Amino acid sequence: AGSAPLQVLGQTFPTDAWTNLTPSIASKTDRKLHLIPGHPLGILKQLIFDQFPGYAYLDTLPPVVTTEANFDSLLIPTDHPSRSRHDAYYLNATTMLRSHTSAHQLEVLRDHGHRAFLVAADVYRRDEIDASHYPVFHQMEGVRAFSPTERADGTIQREIAAMQETIRRAGVTATEDNLVGQSDRAALQPEHTGQADEVYPVIDHLKTSLNYWVAGIFGRMARYHEATGRPDLAERLGTTDRIPVRWIEGNFPFTTPSWEMEVLYQGAWLEICGCGIMKQKIMDDAGLQDHIGWAAGFGLERLAMVLFDIPDIRLFWSEDPRFLEQFRPGTITQFAPFSKYPPCPKDISFWVPTLLASAGSDAATETGFHENDLMDLVREIAQDLVEDVKLVDRFAHPKTGQTSLCYRIVYRSMDRSVTNEEINELQERVRTRVAEQLGVTLR
Ligand code: PHE
Numbered sequence: 057a058g059s060a061p062l063q064v065l066g067q068t069f070p071t072d073a074w075t076n077l078t079p080s081i082a083s084k085t086d087r088k089l090h091l092i093p094g095h096p097l098g099i100l101k102q103l104i105f106d107q108f109p110g111y112a113y114l115d116t117l118p119p120v121v122t123t124e125a126n127f128d129s130l131l132i133p134t135d136h137p138s139r140s141r142h143d144a145y146y147l148n149a150t151t152m153l154r155s156h157t158s159a160h161q162l163e164v165l166r167d168h169g170h171r172a173f174l175v176a177a178d179v180y181r182r183d184e185i186d187a188s189h190y191p192v193f194h195q196m197e198g199v200r201a202f203s204p205t206e207r208a209d210g211t212i213q214r215e216i217a218a219m220q221e222t223i224r225r226a227g228v229t230a231t232e233d234n235l236v237g238q239s240d241r242a243a244l245q246p247e248h249t250g251q252a253d254e255v256y257p258v259i260d261h262l263k264t265s266l267n268y269w270v271a272g273i274f275g276r277m278a279r280y281h282e283a284t285g286r287p288d289l290a291e292r293l294g295t296t297d298r299i300p301v302r303w304i305e306g307n308f309p310f311t312t313p314s315w316e317m318e319v320l321y322q323g324a325w326l327e328i329c330g331c332g333i334m335k336q337k338i339m340d341d342a343g344l345q346d347h348i349g350w351a352a353g354f355g356l357e358r359l360a361m362v363l364f365d366i367p368d369i370r371l372f373w374s375e376d377p378r379f380l381e382q383f384r385p386g387t388i389t390q391f392a393p394f395s396k397y398p399p400c401p402k403d404i405s406f407w408v409p410t411l412l413a414s415a416g417s418d419a420a421t422e423t424g425f426h427e428n429d430l431m432d433l434v435r436e437i438a439q440d441l442v443e444d445v446k447l448v449d450r451f452a453h454p455k456t457g458q459t460s461l462c463y464r465i466v467y468r469s470m471d472r473s474v475t476n477e478e479i480n481e482l483q484e485r486v487r488t489r490v491a492e493q494l495g496v497t498l499r
Contacts, residue, residue: 062147064120074149076141078436081180084192085119085153089372090176093385096360097194097372100273101176102385104196107272108265111198112173117160119153119178126152126159130310131335142428145180145191153180157197158310158353161334164199165342171201171349176356182428185445190369191435194356198265201339201349202258212257219268226275230267230299242305242313247336248348255333255348259313262331262350266317267301270328274299274319277363277388310335311351321362329354365390368470370440376471397469399443400476402483405462406496407453425461429494434465437485443468460499 062069064082092098105113123146127139137143138155145153154160157175164170175197183189202212223229248255281287299319304327306314311332318325331352339347357369364383366372371379371391378394408425427447434442442465449462465486467479491498 064147064153065118067120069120069147069151072148074141074146076182076432077145077147077153078432080436080439081145081153081191081432084180084373085178087373088178090115090178090194090356094380094383095372096364096366096383096391097356099383099385099388100356100360100363101194101196103273103276103388104269105174105176107269108174108198110172111200112164112168112170113176114160114164114168114170114173115176117175117177119180120147120151121154121159123150123152125163126154126156129162129338129341130158131337132309136309142426143182145182155179155181156353157195158351160197161199161310161351162338162342165201165339165344165349170199171203171347172199174198182432184427185431185434185442187368187370187443188358188361190357190373191432193369195353196356198352199334199349200261200265201334201344201347202261204346207254207257207348212261216257216261216264219264223268223271223275226271230271230301245312245333245336248333251348258333258348258350262333262352263303265350266329266331266352270301270317270319271299273359273363273388274321280388306330306332308332310338317352326358326362328359363388367391367393368443370443370470373440374470378471394471397471397473399466399468400474400479401464401466402479403448403462403464404483404487404490405449405460405499406490406494407458407460407499408496409458425494425496430463430490433489433493434486437489438465438467438482441467441469441474441479441482461496 059071059075062071062075062077062082064077065085089095090097090101093102101115123139127136132138144155147153154177156179157177160175160177164173164175177195178192179195180192183191206212242259244252244255301320302318302325303315304318306316308314308330311334314330314332316327317329317331318327320326329352331350334349334351339345339349357372360366360372361369374380382391383389431445434445444466446464447461448464450459452459465483467474467482487498490496
């Protein structure tokens with residue numbers, strides 16, 4: 057509170073007690089990785105756009121949004137954990153960096169007037185630090201809203217048949233190993249009572265669209281491996297012509313019914329997409345009372361790491377030509393890692409004041425210390441030299457009631473050797489700032 061205004065993308069925002077956006081995160085807003093045609097995220101985005109002709113593509117919507125757009129417009133309750141200052145980046149109490157592309161659902165339906173669209177964008181969430189978590193990542197949102205006419209004149213059924221025919225001709229199918237035919241048993245919104253016969257086809261359209269998407273993306277990779285003489289890599293998908301998918305019942309405040317779609321990859325089910333039938337209230341707010349729509353959202357990094365064989369999420373942010381020169385627009389190729397530099401682990405231990413020293417409880421609850429504050433502090437100082445931060449030890453002092461936490465910070469550069477002095481200097485700065493800012497006592 058009382059600090060200087062914040063600058064993001066050339067705009068100035070007043071700060072207040074909610075402000076928690078750090079300069080290093082703010083500086084990521086102008087990288088726009090998904091707009092670089094030869095970047096894996098740009099390549100993947102374009103391949104997906106190309107699969108859905110007839111949809112509007114929006115990939116330049118600015119990341120600063122209102123809390124109203126990010127949460128309220130989606131009926132996310134005021135006590136929902138995703139609103140926490142520990143989980144989202146706030147410029148101030150009413151302005152934030154979007155935490156998901158769903159923030160644009162209402163705006164695009166109501167103000168842009170699109171009924172079928174894809175949004176690709178950078179999204180921001182405070183999170184742990186490891187090889188698959190980064191506070192900035194990219195999502196794609198798909199929305200399709202059907203008018204009463206389209207629901208009556210066979211449009212939905214024709215589109216479903218066309219998508220099925222396309223993947224059949226490509227020789228790839230997504231097969232549902234689970235919950236087959238359960239669309240007709242899913243609980244619908246009260247608003248859709250009496251309209252079941254119109255909602256089920258929309259559910260079928262949603263599932264077919266996502267099967268078609270997965271078959272296209274994973275099938276393309278399988279054919280690539282075969283063409284380049286690496287059938288062993290193609291094998292890892294299971295078989296090249298059959299991409300197993302399944303639908304798990306999901307729960308989102310803005311869709312009912314909801315699912316999480318999973319794809320079988322290397323013997324494990326990979327959760328890749330959240331989706332469902334849009335809440336009718338959102339349609340009403342968009343002025344589309346008589347439309348019924350589906351929405352789906354998924355993260356691009358998780359998919360790109362699998363498809364391009366990228367082992368560490370920090371690589372997406374690398375400006376090293378040895379990374380960027382390996383990729384070409386229009387194709388999914390496997391990343392050949394350049395030399396791996398040695399990791400440099402450093403431990404930091406401190407006492408946190410505990411009111412109730414209950415063993416095994418969440419460090420955040422009783423102590424006022426929150427792990428994500430440590431994560432952001434380390435990122436701020438070490439930038440992309442930090443690879444992993446994990447709690448490795450925790451115990452409560454039997455007499456004082458204080459809790460001791462030990463975190464292991466692993467430093468490692470992706471593109472150069474670092475000196476011991478350089479890392480020691482970073483670790484010293486981390487220690488000083490932890491003591492100053494987190495209300496803890498270093499051991
Ligand atoms: N916005 C959700 C997320 O980030 C994903 C989602 C999008 C779910 C659209 C349902 C419909 O997890």
